[in-house]
Amino acid sequence: MKTRKLIVWFCFAALITLSGQTPAPPAAAAPPPAPVPITDADVKNVEAPKAEARAKGDPDGALTGTVSDIAVADSKKGLTIGDLVSQVGQNKIAINFVWTLVAGFLVMFMQAGFAVVETGLCRAKNANHTMMMNFMVYGTGMLAYWLIGFTLQMGGVGAVGNLGGSPVLNAEFTVTLFGKTFGLFGQNGYVLMHNGAYDVAVMVIFLFQMVFMDTALTIVTGSAAERWKFSAFLASSFVLGAFIYPIFANWAWGGGWLANLGANFGLGKGYVDFAGSGVVHAVGGLSAMAMAIIIGPRIGKFDRTGKPFAMPGHDVTLVITGCFILAFGWFGFNPGSTLGASGNGNLRIGSIAVNTMLAGMAGAFTAMFYMWIRYGKPDASMSGNGLLAGLVAITAPCGFVNPISAVIIGALAGVIVCLSVEFVERVMKLDDPVGAISVHGTNGLFGVICVGLFADGKSNYGGSWNGVPGSVTGLFYGDSGQLVAQLVGVSTLIGFVFVFSFVLYLIVDAIFKHRSKPEDELAGLDIPEMGALAYPEFELKTSGLHATPSGD
Amino acid sequence: MVLGLSIILAGFVISVLSLGFATDVWARLAIVLAGIAVSLFGIIGILNPAYLKDAIWKK
Numbered sequence: 001m002k003t004r005k006l007i008v009w010f011c012f013a014a015l016i017t018l019s020g021q022t023p024a025p026p027a028a029a030a031p032p033p034a035p036v037p038i039t040d041a042d043v044k045n046v047e048a049p050k051a052e053a054r055a056k057g058d059p060d061g062a063l064t065g066t067v068s069d070i071a072v073a074d075s076k077k078g079l080t081i082g083d084l085v086s087q088v089g090q091n092k093i094a095i096n097f098v099w100t101l102v103a104g105f106l107v108m109f110m111q112a113g114f115a116v117v118e119t120g121l122c123r124a125k126n127a128n129h130t131m132m133m134n135f136m137v138y139g140t141g142m143l144a145y146w147l148i149g150f151t152l153q154m155g156g157v158g159a160v161g162n163l164g165g166s167p168v169l170n171a172e173f174t175v176t177l178f179g180k181t182f183g184l185f186g187q188n189g190y191v192l193m194h195n196g197a198y199d200v201a202v203m204v205i206f207l208f209q210m211v212f213m214d215t216a217l218t219i220v221t222g223s224a225a226e227r228w229k230f231s232a233f234l235a236s237s238f239v240l241g242a243f244i245y246p247i248f249a250n251w252a253w254g255g256g257w258l259a260n261l262g263a264n265f266g267l268g269k270g271y272v273d274f275a276g277s278g279v280v281h282a283v284g285g286l287s288a289m290a291m292a293i294i295i296g297p298r299i300g301k302f303d304r305t306g307k308p309f310a311m312p313g314h315d316v317t318l319v320i321t322g323c324f325i326l327a328f329g330w331f332g333f334n335p336g337s338t339l340g341a342s343g344n345g346n347l348r349i350g351s352i353a354v355n356t357m358l359a360g361m362a363g364a365f366t367a368m369f370y371m372w373i374r375y376g377k378p379d380a381s382m383s384g385n386g387l388l389a390g391l392v393a394i395t396a397p398c399g400f401v402n403p404i405s406a407v408i409i410g411a412l413a414g415v416i417v418c419l420s421v422e423f424v425e426r427v428m429k430l431d432d433p434v435g436a437i438s439v440h441g442t443n444g445l446f447g448v449i450c451v452g453l454f455a456d457g458k459s460n461y462g463g464s465w466n467g468v469p470g471s472v473t474g475l476f477y478g479d480s481g482q483l484v485a486q487l488v489g490v491s492t493l494i495g496f497v498f499v500f501s502f503v504l505y506l507i508v509d510a511i512f513k514h515r516s517k518p519e520d521e522l523a524g525l526d527i528p529e530m531g532a533l534a535y536p537e538f539e540l541k542t543s544g545l546h547a548t549p550s551g552d
Numbered sequence: 553m554v555l556g557l558s559i560i561l562a563g564f565v566i567s568v569l570s571l572g573f574a575t576d577v578w579a580r581l582a583i584v585l586a587g588i589a590v591s592l593f594g595i596i597g598i599l600n601p602a603y604l605k606d607a608i609w610k611k
Contacts, residue, residue, distance in 0.1 A: 177568075177572070178571060178572035261571070264571075265571050267577070267580075289595075293599065293600055293603050294603070296603070296607060296608050297607070297608060297609060299608060301609065302607070302609035303609065304609060304610065306607075306609065427596075428596060428600050429600075429604055429607065430600070480577050480578070480581070481577050483581065484577055484580050484581050484584060487567075487581065487584045487585065487588065488567050488568070488570075488571070488584055490588060491563060491564055491566075491567035491568075491584055491587045491588045491591065492564055492567070492568075494560070494563065494564070494588060494591040494592065494595070495560055495561055495562075495563040495564025495565070495567065495587065495588075495590075495591040496561065496564045498560060498591075498595065499557050499560050499561045499564075502557060502599075503557070
């Protein structure tokens with residue numbers, strides 16, 4: 001018993017002593033070993049898998065992707081350090097090529113999402129026509145962009161480091177204003193053959209930018225649905241893909257004057273639009289508004305006093321399925337806009353993807369609750385539009401904000417889209433069957449402004465943005481100049497892009513006439529314009545008039 | 553219509569001029585906001601009402 005007490009006291013005393021001890025000063029750090037240069041001889045000593053081992057197959061993958069897979073420049077010399085370095089560079093660019101291409105494929109699939117959302121929100125008698133517009137906008141836009149648009153947008157962008165620094169797109173048309181250079185449009189790259197544009201990196205850039213442009217084009221088909229003559233639609237889509245979209249995209253992404261507001265005028269990092277809230281969605285939404293004003297509302301949308309009537313779509317399952325397809329495609333839209341996954345801070349793609357999904361979720365929630373509180377039911381199509389609004393709004397800031405800001409931006413966008421739909425319909429008396437103006441136009445502008453407010457200065461894409469060193473930082477984190485740059489972009493979208501598209505659409509109207517004949521519109525455009533019904537085995541109501549006042 | 557389009561475009565011009573005629577960031581902010589307001593007035597207050605005069609639902 002005495003011995004046990006002694007042991008306890010000894011342990012207790014030892015504990016006290018040890019806990020009170022100050023740590024011994026660290027031993028003087030040993031000098032780092034001198035770097036040993038790697039020589040070609042070292043590389044030659046790396047053992048390749050034996051042929052007999054390879055002949056038995058490689059079920060665990062240990063023998064695949066080894067030194068024997070590195071390309072050798074000179075077989076007489078064998079593997080050298082130069083071969084290794086070239087392989088590392090090739091691997092980086094290959095990762096970035098594959099990343100950007102796969103992201104572009106996802107964005108291309110968004111066309112299917114737009115097609116079913118718009119068709120579901122239209123009446124059954126126009127389903128074939130609406131589907132066909134969404135289908136052919138892909139080809140028409142691509143043709144216009146390949147012939148003209150790509151050059152105007154990217155022909156002066158210069159080297160894109162993530163894709164190999166290809167320098168062939170290096171001719172920007174500029175003017176001098178206030179003693180500074182203002183880039184207006186690119187000049188290299190027509191039909192992907194002009195002035196060295198037949199280049200692997202240029203092809204990747206073209207594919208990715210082309211599918212973005214097509215997204216903007218398909219927005220307009222929503223606002224003019226159910227009364228747009230197909231010939232006028234084709235011509236309008238061509239001018240949007242060839243001129244309207246590429247000009248603003250050059251100013252923002254192609255090395256144009258908006259991108260250089262930071263370098264030239266000290267406004268933050270210049271106009272910043274990570275994945276296109278402004279370039280894609282606001283351009284599409286404002287063009288959609290111009291078209292809605294010119295073409296006028298559908299017959300039966302408003303009564304003689306201007307009171308709007310609801311014209312419900314024919315298939316809410318299509319609408320919600322389309323929203324899911326779009327949300328899926330947005331994972332190409334936003335994270336893909338890094339144009340790479342390796343190097344230059346591109347590992348932020350995880351943060352960008354999470355911001356994207358959070359904002360979409362928040363938008364769907366707030367739109368659903370807004371409709372539920374205001375009208376008594378959680379409206380499905382407006383919940384879908386809320387999801388899209390959140391995604392549109394986060395598209396510009398997704399690369400520069402934290403997850404909390406992403407949720408705030410998405411939540412605000414979900415309410416904004418509901419308010420905007422009501423304003424467009426009840427105050428402006430515009431007929432926008434799918435809410436394209438509000439989802440893409442209003443929230444596109446909101447997203448652009450959000451960069452100037454919420455960017456937290458934590459991103460680092462190679463140490464600079466638009467040629468200005470440092471990280472993009474908004475007003476809430478200390479840079480008021482960034483907000484001004486964003487607002488100059490907003491003003492350009494409203495004041496220039498809207499007018500430009502309005503004038504070009506008026507020219508198209510003078511040649512083709514946008515509006516279909518009243519009797520065709522009342523019958524539904526499927527037979528008069530397309531020659532076939534989307535649902536030939538169903539009996540369709542052909543009246544354009546509905547008895548349900550909008551919002552009641 | 554021409555008046556409406558001119559006013560909308562004028563808002564854009566005002567914003568661009570802020571780059572040359574102001575150096576203080578808050579002054580630029582105020583001018584750009586004024587430019588946006590002018591453009592919005594051009595769309596909502598001038599251009600759209602001009603088209604609504606002949607709207608299909610008034611006939």
